[in-house]
Amino acid sequence: MLSFACDYNEGAHPKVLAHLTERNLVSLPGYGADPDTEAAMAKIRRECGRDDLQIQFLTGGTQTNLIAISSMLRSYEGVVAAETGHVSVHEAGAIEFSGHKVIALPGHDGKLPAETLARYMERFLGDETNEHMARPGMVYISHPTELGTLYSKAELTALSAVCRKYGLPLYIDGARLAYGVMSPASDVTLQDIVELSDLFYIGGTKVGALCGEALVFTKGNMPPHFLSIIKQQGALLAKMRVVSQQFDALFTDGLYWEIGRQTVALAMRMKKMFVDHGYALYMDSPTNQQFFILTGEQLERLQKDVVFSVWEHMDDGRAAVRFCTSWATTDADLDALEKLL
Amino acid sequence: MLSFACDYNEGAHPKVLAHLTERNLVSLPGYGADPDTEAAMAKIRRECGRDDLQIQFLTGGTQTNLIAISSMLRSYEGVVAAETGHVSVHEAGAIEFSGHKVIALPGHDGKLPAETLARYMERFLGDETNEHMARPGMVYISHPTELGTLYSKAELTALSAVCRKYGLPLYIDGARLAYGVMSPASDVTLQDIVELSDLFYIGGTKVGALCGEALVFTKGNMPPHFLSIIKQQGALLAKMRVVSQQFDALFTDGLYWEIGRQTVALAMRMKKMFVDHGYALYMDSPTNQQFFILTGEQLERLQKDVVFSVWEHMDDGRAAVRFCTSWATTDADLDALEKLL
């Protein structure tokens, strides 16, 4: 059975696992106060071109979003996000569970346009009853988005400017950051992310790690006693080394970017294959998540041999589907897929 | 200055205040374990035609919504409401603060159509990833709605049926219940509310009380240790008598309904006045909140002598405005208003 179900269906990239194994017997203090964690942070800082970044390793994406958002907001504040944002839809109400409203605004191709945010802020501030409303306290975007799309540098700059105008920290969910930065269609670099956001995270789980995300504060704005905040939410690993050693490997010799480059290249080949075979695109994605429209017959036929996600059952009987490539995908997998198209 | 700003701008209806005064020196136990509270509950039960109703007095509407909803939901559940619902917009994120998502669906004239709810539930249950989403656990509606509109008995019956089909308790916010039940346009009685809902509240603050709402559980479904739940949220009055004595007065000799009848009658006169003077309706409301469209010139002129709410600044420079009548409104007030139209 071929699988393009997601980018987290295998274990770790072999180089990541090798590094974990190599360091396995070294005795290290717990909770992140160890030299391996320091080393991984140093590599990330170097990559970002900023040696003052504050970094915290966490285990998964929803956990990172939950902690990043809830630790930055005051009790009466909500986080603004596109309606399709991961925090709006697919985190089982984690943000609300933490006490904060997700203020979902209409997006465009999974993105939150700067003008949409600006218009919302003007209306909110102009509303005399706004003390009776959840107050916007932060902006959440994902890059790449849940639909595989990317902000252009111009779009991101505009959004960041609106955020600064209104004093809203901009938080970028980089669960699949490697696939964004390394997409041929992208003009946004890691350094742009650092500069334009107030905090963001570099995803590991979906880019070759067993688990782990690196949450980065770019403005010296890590909340005080952040370790206690994380501990309190059950998110502090005793063996922090498990995540930090993986990030060390990912940021050694450009492995993170190489995974990104190769995975996107395979996705582009896949997109071309589908288009060449006459399939319609549901979304024209430049990253590792590809969205196609299948007829009922095509859906049924492909599901016999391939694992992938049904994104949406359309009213006309067709279905929007998602195929992902990952670090573990090979050209041979695509060859096999092509035979089934 | 004439005021039609809201229905809570005066103190209490004189009969309510008289009853408070009359009972003022009687020594009573605290926290609701007193005969006056029992007497008020008995009157409400009699009015509802059901002697098994469980009742709790609280001080305000947002407090009542917060406690009703958060005490009925499990941690991973959200409450479904119309986008214009009070809990969706105007409670400063109170529901989210309690940990629960408000699942806002598009409404119609402030109402949540039964078909909209049914379609949402089908999609939710059909989505294989729904364990990753906030789960619908309850339905919230207001009657009258925030736009002054009313569910017909047919609409309410249909909505209640969808709720039961999916095991969703139906909660009715009756902040202005008197104005709904006593509207000449309404075919929904208090007994219908009791029968079709799982819990609802009878609003006092906006119907002549100093403060106070009566939360009614209709199915023996009051959560256990409800007093502790209320105490824990800082919502348990030491002198519960203050609210219960007011409800006793409101439900003596039909005062609650008489306030409703008279206030709506004045609102209907007001609507006719505006229409007769050529003003457009923003919403055709059969209750005590009336919504008109004013030109910029009209707005400016009326604001000199009258207090009312600007509901929405429209793109063409006009404004939707709200005028409320209350138990304290008089025909003389309307006469004075008419001279200004």
Added chain:
Amino acid sequence: MLSFACDYNEGAHPKVLAHLTERNLVSLPGYGADPDTEAAMAKIRRECGRDDLQIQFLTGGTQTNLIAISSMLRSYEGVVAAETGHVSVHEAGAIEFSGHKVIALPGHDGKLPAETLARYMERFLGDETNEHMARPGMVYISHPTELGTLYSKAELTALSAVCRKYGLPLYIDGARLAYGVMSPASDVTLQDIVELSDLFYIGGTKVGALCGEALVFTKGNMPPHFLSIIKQQGALLAKMRVVSQQFDALFTDGLYWEIGRQTVALAMRMKKMFVDHGYALYMDSPTNQQFFILTGEQLERLQKDVVFSVWEHMDDGRAAVRFCTSWATTDADLDALEKLL
């Protein structure tokens, strides 16, 4: 049946009710943006001798404690209190419900000694693992305490100094403040409370109001958007006038202090009566709560004609009991009680 059960068993002091009645028909904006609320605040500021105090009216004591504490603490902080503190024991876990630990330290006669706090802080700060512990973020005391006792000015000054040394806001629960300030045994004035605390509240419910407390921030330290915080917790009254008009009456012509003086004088007479009749004191209280020890026989006999609280069943069959005086207690009540002793 004589009642000394509590100080909130009657309605409002007649002058309070008279003022509510007098202002009843005046039309005022909601939520505290009205001249009556401003007037009441002005009177409290004048009484405190500080025109820069920030004040918010709330409806009850637990609500006030909950909002004061949860709005001042960061998520990982707890509030330090004596083991017998109201927030430690009798608020149904309200503080924990808001996410914060009550760090209960052993007290003395209901009070938290400055040295106990200092020793705790030294240990906490000296513990290398304290990032894994709830962090002390505030100190709660009550004055009078739950046992009727009072801090001396020296004790309060010492405690306040420890708080400042460690950057801990000092919060004083003044549910019965009038009885503390007006006790002949007290050398602590309202001005001392203002000066030595960071926030405190002036209790109304237990001092002649129907409901209502005045929360006072003494250092310009009211959290931003405090109205939204209150709204979000369901604690914002639409008719704020109800509380503020009562405080206006309480702070007109010294009524609040006169209630305090008279109620404590009656309590002192009561204490003397019990002592003269050979009863033992459980606690030597200089305020309106009096604690005695009764034998089983005395308990049974008195309960036939008098309502009071059993504080604790002692192992030897005796019981510690509490008798309260209030603004509604009369010398005739005490005469009647004396006949039963």
Added chain:
Amino acid sequence: MLSFACDYNEGAHPKVLAHLTERNLVSLPGYGADPDTEAAMAKIRRECGRDDLQIQFLTGGTQTNLIAISSMLRSYEGVVAAETGHVSVHEAGAIEFSGHKVIALPGHDGKLPAETLARYMERFLGDETNEHMARPGMVYISHPTELGTLYSKAELTALSAVCRKYGLPLYIDGARLAYGVMSPASDVTLQDIVELSDLFYIGGTKVGALCGEALVFTKGNMPPHFLSIIKQQGALLAKMRVVSQQFDALFTDGLYWEIGRQTVALAMRMKKMFVDHGYALYMDSPTNQQFFILTGEQLERLQKDVVFSVWEHMDDGRAAVRFCTSWATTDADLDALEKLL
């Protein structure tokens, strides 16, 4: 530098890492719906002798305690624990952060005696004001305790009986369960734990895993939609395989118990070494945590060459210290330590 600092200072037991590596490239669905997770659960069920156990893998101890406790309690309930319990002291207020009071009772050698619990319950239920108090809803114990001690089967049976009498689920924190079950001093088996508790967890992080705990519900009492509960708290791993494959390895060929046996044997040798050299025991622990009393001079000297924890600075200048053994400790380590004593 020798290290006896904790039992989580190395990576994974080599057999655990080998199994992770062996299964690394297999493509598996996420979030626990995979055959490897099913296989690991089957092995745990077999070991427990009960094929109906409900199991959930989580990443760490505080996370597991937080989710186990908060998902079982109603909002107004607290969890009863010994004052020295991990949830009482060292989880940064995680339980309170989730809204629940830790009702800390005085313990004995880290244990909660059945009689202490019984007496507390009698007092609570006999207190007429208990609706104003946090309600006991669950009991937490750890086995081994934070002080390395163990419940005897008689003690555990008695405690379990009190829990059942009062309808309190008994939750056992088994962060170091292997060291309890395999202690020569223990008469409590895994099957006893299953039978006497309502839920418990089998610790992995401190017994040779990179991370991971197995939470076991013994009475068909896993809360509904538990996956959503976990997701909502950011605790659901996308690659659940990471934890389940480790547990598969730990429960293959008795590895978990062998780690337990060997680690405790080394601890017993260590204890004897200290005693033979004239050191005093702070606690006579039969498990892998050993507690000694050092003079200031001894402390200073040993800290030069050995890493261990200072548990408590005693008033007389001496210090209570903790030395841990782990799966990675060797006899050679102890030989080296002995030379320093």
